[in-house]
Amino acid sequence: MRKVKLGLVGCGIAAKTLHIPALKKLSELFEVTAVTSRTRAHAQECSKLLGGVEVFESYDELLKSGEVDAVDLALPVELNLPFIKKAVESGVHVICEKPISTDTKTGKEIVKIAESSDVVVYIAENFRHIPVFWKAKELIEKGKIGDPIFMSWHIWVGMDESNPYVHTEWRKKPKHIGGYLSDGGVHHVAAMRLIFGDIVWVSAVVRDISPLLGGPDFISSILEFESGVVGSYTAGYPIKGKDRFEVVGTEGRMVIEWDRIVLNGESIYVKPEDSYKLEFKDFYYVVKGKRENVLGSPLEALKDLAVIEAAVNSNGQKVNVGDLLDLEK
Amino acid sequence: MRKVKLGLVGCGIAAKTLHIPALKKLSELFEVTAVTSRTRAHAQECSKLLGGVEVFESYDELLKSGEVDAVDLALPVELNLPFIKKAVESGVHVICEKPISTDTKTGKEIVKIAESSDVVVYIAENFRHIPVFWKAKELIEKGKIGDPIFMSWHIWVGMDESNPYVHTEWRKKPKHIGGYLSDGGVHHVAAMRLIFGDIVWVSAVVRDISPLLGGPDFISSILEFESGVVGSYTAGYPIKGKDRFEVVGTEGRMVIEWDRIVLNGESIYVKPEDSYKLEFKDFYYVVKGKRENVLGSPLEALKDLAVIEAAVNSNGQKVNVGDLLDLEK
DSSP: OOOEEEEEEOOSHHIIIIIHHHHHTTTTTEEEEEEEOSSHHHHHHHHHHTTSOEEESOHHHHHHTSOOSEEEEOOOGGGHHHHHHHHHHTTOEEEEESSSSSSHHHHHHHHHHHHTOSSOEEEEOGGGGOHHHHHHHHHHHTTBTBSEEEEEEEEEBOOOTTOGGGGOHHHHSOOSTTTHHHHTHHHHHHHHHHHHOOEEEEEEEEEOOOTTSSSOOEEEEEEEETTSOEEEEEEESSOBOOOEEEEEETTEEEEEOSSEEEETTEEEEOOOOOHHHHHHHHHHHHHTTSSOSOTTOHHHHHHHHHHHHHHHTTTTSOEEHHHHHOTTO | OOOEEEEEEOOSHHIIIIIHHHHHTTTTTEEEEEEEOSSHHHHHHHHHHTTSOEEESOHHHHHHTSOOSEEEEOOOGGGHHHHHHHHHHTTOEEEEESSSSSSHHHHHHHHHHHHTOSSOEEEEOGGGGOHHHHHHHHHHHTTBTBSEEEEEEEEEBOOOTTOGGGGOHHHHSOOSTTTHHHHTHHHHHHHHHHHHOOEEEEEEEEEOOOTTSSSOOEEEEEEEETTSOEEEEEEESSOBOOOEEEEEETTEEEEEOSSEEEETTEEEEOOOOOHHHHHHHHHHHHHTTSSOSOTTOHHHHHHHHHHHHHHHTTTTSOEEHHHHHOTTO
């Protein structure tokens, strides 16, 4: 199959440290033919990293150039909706960094745009491409811990001055709901939903602990999956510590780490892979019509975001995630 | 000071395995002078364990005998209210096993009875006498983890056929709210409140996992303390596992075990003591007017129970604990 000609839109940290390295590993699938960024120096930097790709002055020019089959959007979240809309209107496929949008209201517009068009709108959620989560799902479905009853995930991100994301302007004054709580949180929800299925409701508390991080930066919640599994999800962005993801069943338990699962006390190693590479590869096959857009489905990304929005709005109240998702509203 | 003459009322597992051993260690403070039980054989067994104490046919006879200054009630929970009432009417001091009552409604009656009388009504909550919890409180108040933000307690009791409590008739068909969830849960709430203060609200889910255990036997909750600390409390009564009690602050964290605190990675050992002995000793000094009834306060025990009742009734909804506590209602 012919390579997909890709235009890189936005040359921030995600583009430089996550997307470009992944795309370089997939040179048989993608040819990056164009790059653009609000800041020309950034675009030139990305162009250089890609071996001298044409820099466009504007997104509009890039879309109209005829040089791209698809665009890779790695932008401040609030730009996802207008940029996706333009790509779709131009008949150009899109892969766009999570979260899908700043909130479910605008996220729903993206879902509608995607549903009404033949071009691919793929929301890049790399946690749906992390092998250890699929292994955990498989082991649970095989009954290795009996009936799953409870999952608890404590995540201590430990972001401080040394973290480059902390200094991003759009993260300092977040327009996306809950700031880091959605920026990081949709990843966590994606993994939980991958393993346990849809989340029905959530009750949560949020806090703003660190002045360094824009917006709230701590969340603790209780939630229930459609399957009846109970979840306890806590994430502290400025707090350092060892993450702990545990699943308890009627006949056993597992601890999920990045490269292994400790199942009833025994380690099962799972080789980590470049999840960004996997997501671009998946996008390629979706664009080529060889795969359904399951893992990059805008609706799935919307569901991830809706759980976080429900949690951020909860203040201890039970919030039904479905109320936020209703596409008729 | 003269010994307190004590009548033991109820000769079940708690009396035999917890109270009598503790009282034997306190022979300079208490003289057990009387014993009674619905089942005479049980009373005789307890009498024997105590070296041949007089067995009374009924609680009424025991109260009227003039042989006791105080009674120790170790009964099915639903008997606490009428038995405490009778003791107070007879001018006899009471130490009564937790939970204070089957629910906060009847628990409030006990609080009122206690407040309107000069005799001591002491609710025995041994978790308020466990040294490691006081040490944790002290370390937190000294700022050893910065400002406390979050506490998480996962408790896996692992009760099975081999556990004697499982076979108690009144536990098989519990009249006390939430069954094991309050029977065990008031202990946990007492410890959390000891360390972090009062709990304002709770949102929780309960489950009935094991047919062996009467009533619901799993709870997971999120809650907020008056101080603003967020709590995540989970207890699974039929589920085996290693408990984990962790406190996270802005500048550190601690893990609380039974005989040590791991503070920022360093172990601080805390000598365990017989908490039943400590509670009887405290009761003695309260009866003698040498101490305020703080640790055995019926109101404190009621607050513990109210948190569990709020949680059991929650089904994910935010329930304000204060609504259950209002003594005017």
